[in-house]
Amino acid sequence: MRDSIVFYVNGDRHEIRGADAMMTMAQWLRERCHLVGTKVVCNEGDCGACSVLVGRVAGDQLDYRPIDSCIMFLFQLDKTHVITVEGLGSDKVPTPGKVQASDDHVEPDNGLSAVQQAMVDCHGSQCGFCTPGFVTTLHAMLEKQTPLDDGSLRYGLSGNLCRCTGYLQIVDAAKSIDPAAVSPLGERYPEQEMLADFKKLGKKNVRIECPGGNVLIPRTIKQVVSARSAFPKAVLVAGATDYGVLHNHGKTETGDVISLCNVIDFDTIKIADNTLQIGGGATWTDIEQFVQKRIPQYHEILTRFGSPQIRNAGTLAGNLAGGSPIGDSIPFHLVMDSTLDLTGPLGTRSVKLSEFYLGYRTNVMANDEFITSIATPLPKADERVALFKISKRRDMDISTETLGVWVKLDGDTITAARLAIGGVGSIVMRIKQAEEFLVGRTLSEETMQQAGEIARGQITPWTDVRGGAEYRLQLAENLLVKSFYELSKA
Amino acid sequence: MAKAIGRALPHESAVGHVTGTAPYIDDLPALRGELQVDFVGAPCAAGRLNRIDTTEAEKMPGVVAVFTHEDLDGHNLFGPIFQDEPFLVADDISYLGQPVAVIAAETREAARAARDGVVLDVTQSDPVLTIDDAIAVERFIGAKRTIQT
Numbered sequence: 001m002r003d004s005i006v007f008y009v010n011g012d013r014h015e016i017r018g019a020d021a022m023m024t025m026a027q028w029l030r031e032r033c034h035l036v037g038t039k040v041v042c043n044e045g046d047c048g049a050c051s052v053l054v055g056r057v058a059g060d061q062l063d064y065r066p067i068d069s070c071i072m073f074l075f076q077l078d079k080t081h082v083i084t085v086e087g088l089g090s091d092k093v094p095t096p097g098k099v100q101a102s103d104d105h106v107e108p109d110n111g112l113s114a115v116q117q118a119m120v121d122c123h124g125s126q127c128g129f130c131t132p133g134f135v136t137t138l139h140a141m142l143e144k145q146t147p148l149d150d151g152s153l154r155y156g157l158s159g160n161l162c163r164c165t166g167y168l169q170i171v172d173a174a175k176s177i178d179p180a181a182v183s184p185l186g187e188r189y190p191e192q193e194m195l196a197d198f199k200k201l202g203k204k205n206v207r208i209e210c211p212g213g214n215v216l217i218p219r220t221i222k223q224v225v226s227a228r229s230a231f232p233k234a235v236l237v238a239g240a241t242d243y244g245v246l247h248n249h250g251k252t253e254t255g256d257v258i259s260l261c262n263v264i265d266f267d268t269i270k271i272a273d274n275t276l277q278i279g280g281g282a283t284w285t286d287i288e289q290f291v292q293k294r295i296p297q298y299h300e301i302l303t304r305f306g307s308p309q310i311r312n313a314g315t316l317a318g319n320l321a322g323g324s325p326i327g328d329s330i331p332f333h334l335v336m337d338s339t340l341d342l343t344g345p346l347g348t349r350s351v352k353l354s355e356f357y358l359g360y361r362t363n364v365m366a367n368d369e370f371i372t373s374i375a376t377p378l379p380k381a382d383e384r385v386a387l388f389k390i391s392k393r394r395d396m397d398i399s400t401e402t403l404g405v406w407v408k409l410d411g412d413t414i415t416a417a418r419l420a421i422g423g424v425g426s427i428v429m430r431i432k433q434a435e436e437f438l439v440g441r442t443l444s445e446e447t448m449q450q451a452g453e454i455a456r457g458q459i460t461p462w463t464d465v466r467g468g469a470e471y472r473l474q475l476a477e478n479l480l481v482k483s484f485y486e487l488s489k490a
Numbered sequence: 491m492a493k494a495i496g497r498a499l500p501h502e503s504a505v506g507h508v509t510g511t512a513p514y515i516d517d518l519p520a521l522r523g524e525l526q527v528d529f530v531g532a533p534c535a536a537g538r539l540n541r542i543d544t545t546e547a548e549k550m551p552g553v554v555a556v557f558t559h560e561d562l563d564g565h566n567l568f569g570p571i572f573q574d575e576p577f578l579v580a581d582d583i584s585y586l587g588q589p590v591a592v593i594a595a596e597t598r599e600a601a602r603a604a605r606d607g608v609v610l611d612v613t614q615s616d617p618v619l620t621i622d623d624a625i626a627v628e629r630f631i632g633a634k635r636t637i638q639t
Contacts, residue, residue, distance in 0.1 A: 036517035037510020085510035116508035120500045128507030135508055250602075 002204045005078045005217070006197070009033065010087030011189050013197070016074050021208045021215045022257065024244065025069035025077065026050045029084060037085040037132045038069055043248045045071040045241055046396055048160035048309055051133040053140055055081040055185070057198050062191050065285065065312040066140040066159070071244025072313060075215045075259040076237065078206060079198040081189065085132035088113055088139050114181035115139055122173035126164035133160045137308070138174055142182045148174045158395040159307025205262070212254035217262050221372055224263060225345055228368050231256040236370055238281055241306070241314035242322055266372070276376040284311035295379065297486075298332050301387045305329075307396050317371040320353070323361045323427065330428040331404030332387055334420035338376040344369035360426035383408050386486035388479050390423075392466070399423050400466040401475050405483040407443065414438045419451070419480070424461035424472055431455045434480070448484040452477030525554055525594045528601035530608045531587035532579055536617035539579050539610065544591060547607030552600025556608065557592040572632075583612065 005016040009029070020028060029035045029052070041049040045068040052069045054077065055062035062081055090111045112120065115138045125131040134157065141148065141156045153174050162170060206217035216227045216234070228234060234256035237243055246252050260266065266281035269290045276295075278287060288302040288311060305311060305328050319329040320340065330353075338353045342365055356363050365371075379385050386405045391397035401423035408416035417438040422428035434454040441447045461472035506512025532539070544556040559566050559578040566580060567573040576582075579590045591608045595601035618624050 030517075034519075035510075036513075039510075039514075040516075085508075089509060110505070112505065112508065116505075119508045120504040123498065123501060123504075125501060125504055125507040128501075128503055128512050129514065131507040132510040135510075 002201065002206045003208055005074055005206060005208065005215075006201055007074075007077045007079065008081040008194055009035070010083055011081075017208055019210045019212065021075050022210055022212055022254075023074055024248070025052065025067075025072045025074060025082070027070075028074055029069065035084050035086050039129055039132060040070050041129065043070050044245045045310055046161070046307075047130070047133070048137065048307065049130050049133040051136040051160065051309055053083040053136060053143075053185070054312075055083070057195065057202075060195065061186060062194070064140060064143050064185050066137045066309050067312055068159070068241075068244075068309040071240055071248065073237070073240055073244065073257075073259075075208075075217060075257055076240060076261045076313075078217050078259075078262055079201060081191075081194055083136075083139075083185065083189070085135050087189075088135060089116065113139070114177050115142070118173040118177045119170070122169050122176055124165065124170040124173040130160060130162045130164075134162070134170055138177070139182070139185075142177070142179055143185050145179070148177060148179075150175075155303065156308060159309040202262075213256040215257050215259065217259045219262050219264060221263060221266065221343060224258060224260065224370070225343060225368070227258050228370075229345055231258065232367065234258045236260065238318050239283060239314035241310050242318065271378065274378050274380075276378055278316055278374045278376070280317040280370065280372045280374075281315060282317075284314050284316065287316055295385075297385050297387045301328060301332065301389055304389050304391075304395060310396075316374060320356075320374065321363070321365070321371055323357050323363055325360070325425060325427055326399040326402060326423045327428065328389055328399060328402060328422075331402045331420040331422055332385070333374065333376060334428060334430065335385065335404040335406035335418040336376045336379070337418065338374055340371050341373040341375070342369040343372040348372065350375075354430065357427045379406075380408075382410070384487040384489075386483040388482070390475060390479070398466065401461075401472055401479070402428070403476070403479045403483070405480070405487065407438065407487055409443060412442050412444075414441055414443055414447075419455070421455070421459060421476060423466075424459040424476065429459070431458050433458055443484065443487060445481060445484045448480045449477070452480035455480060525596060526598045526601045528593045528595070528598070528605060529589045530591040530593070530605050530610070532583040532585070532590055533610060533612060534583060534614040535586040537583045537612050537614040539581055539583055539590065539612055541611035542591060543609040543611075544607070546609065547591070547593060547604040550595075550600065550604045550607050552596040553593060553604045553607075554596065555594045556604070557594075558590065 005021055007014055026038055026040050029038050038052055039049040041047045050068055050070040051066045053064045054067045055064040057079060090113050115135055119125060137157060137160050146152050146156060153171050205219045205223055208215040214231060218224045218227050236258050238260045260281055263281055266279050267286060268279045269282050269286055270277050284302060284305055288299060292299045316329055319327050333353050339350050340353060340356060341348050341350055344366055345368055351364060358364060384407050388403040389399050390401045391399045404420040406418040407414050417435045419431040419435050420428055421431055434451045437454055438451055455476045456473050459476060461469045463469045503512050542558050547553060547556045559580040566577050568577055569575045579588050590610060593601045593604045595604055618627060618629050
């Protein structure tokens with residue numbers, strides 16, 4: 001048992017005890033370390049001004065990903081190396097003899113990395129408040145050797161918002177960077193010592209007593225179960241991408257916390273017997289990468305979920321357990337008839353996702369159960385899947401409506417169908433009458449049109465800031481028609 | 491000087507921006523005796539403020555002062571060109587969250603907690619949200635001007 005969280009920041013080691021264990025990373029960096037380069041703006045994990053790089057142990061090295069530090073807590077950072085903008089300056093040793101006379105352009109050996117220099121030269125900042133976030137995310141993209149072109153930048157920077165520049169200058173700056181001028185983070189911050197430290201620490205779980213409650217960081221699923229028995233009121237936190245937002249809005253209660261960041265073998269993703277098995281701790285990014293070639297429709301939806309920073313932290317299990325009617329993962333898993341493994345003191349039981357939800361954000365889990373695994377049959381050769389997410393913005397937006405369509409075909413005839421629609425009621429629901437209508441019918445635009453008309457009668461959407469009720473009814477019909485074209489693709 | 495003309499010069503704070511060293515207000519080291527400030531906003535989008543009671547908030551731990559429009563000595567309007575925007579709600583509520591009371595306390599947490607100690611007596615009304623509605627109730631901004639031929 002350890003009584004502290006251990007992590008490194010820009011190469012320096014820190015041990016955290018007491019109340020600080022419950023602080024957000026951004027707050028701790030700014031208030032305790034006076035590392036004020038990391039900015040807090042939205043405080044909700046949207047704008048990315050607070051982006052930092054979090055390096056987690058992956059085999060024999062550290063895997064760095066950009067994270068929104070305003071909604072990440074210190075109790076999620078045990079055994080990590082965090083790099084802030086202050087730690088991303090030039091990795092060249094300055095040579096005093098080489099200073100140039102010119103006084104109206106910035107010196108090459110001035111302590112700036114190639115990323116920072118490019119942002120200066122290409123006018124990538126105006127007020128400057130978003131800039132550290134962009135610098136950090138660009139470093140993260142270069143670390144993964146992502147070629148910086150329009151497409152990858154539009155995608156990779158979707159979690160960093162700028163109100164001043166209009167982004168063009170930032171994109172130009174990124175495209176002007178020579179990747180060879182940016183050394184890998186493992187060279188800038190040698191990892192052997194950190195990895196050895198983490199390995200030694202890794203054998204013990206963590207318990208910290210704070211004024212507000214206990215922080216527990218168990219190492220195994222069994223330890224999670226016993227921690228919950230010992231602290232029945234404890235909140236279970238994995239990615240905290242929902243919990244962190246609530247916390248920052250003052251909507252969470254102070255109390256015990258169980259962090260899942262260290263649970264071993266909890267984030268594995270694999271395929272066994274044509275079934276996709278996803279561990280409860282697997283992040284969206286992990287899943288996105290795994291399914292990119294295997295289930296392209298699912299991958300497409302996942303790339304629209306939140307932002308890279310959110311996907312690097314949030315988990316599928318968290319999205320399913322949260323059970324929001326606009327939970328973007330739910331339509332796919334509902335139409336693919338996924339099964340959840342729920343684990344508690346009495347062991348593990350399997351529940352179909354179609355039987356998991358009871359009502360708005362409530363489900364069949366007992367207070368001491370949690371999702372440890374999600375099993376999803378892969379689409380077979382005679383099956384087709386179409387997924388839709390409708391929101392006002394492409395990225396970083398809560399859905400107005402979502403739809404999942406799965407059909408089994410015998411030639412052109414539909415032999416089985418599942419339709420799941422979100423954003424039109426208190427839960428993501430199957431549209432049973434429309435499904436029954438489709439069975440035995442030919443897959444055609446007209447059939448889907450009729451299914452759409454039936455769907456209209458089955459749902460009761462409301463009007464809110466994301467759309468009117470009438471719009472949502474029309475959308476349901478239109479999406480089913482549109483799905484004909486998606487499903488017809490061979 | 492001549493070297494500057496015709497050249498795209500970097501922003502004079504660009505290096506500070508990209509390194510995170512440009513000091514913004516919240517980045518500055520705290521001064522001794524510095525207080526943290528928070529505010530209580532109007533609970534509805536339109537209406538009238540009938541009464542404010544700050545006595546509970548003033549007694550809360552760490553709170554140094556609570557200010558309302560009554561403390562402003564009549565200087566409640568501000569603006570860059572026309573001074574016509576109220577700083578703190580005196581009677582008319584124009585938008586949700588419009589500042590009503592300002593709290594100064596020793597810590598951020600104390601200031602935030604003290605918000606619950608400010609009691610507002612408010613009469614809610616329907617907000618005017620469209621141009622047609624505004625014309626119907628004659629709710630205009632600035633002087634009315636007439637163009638005659």
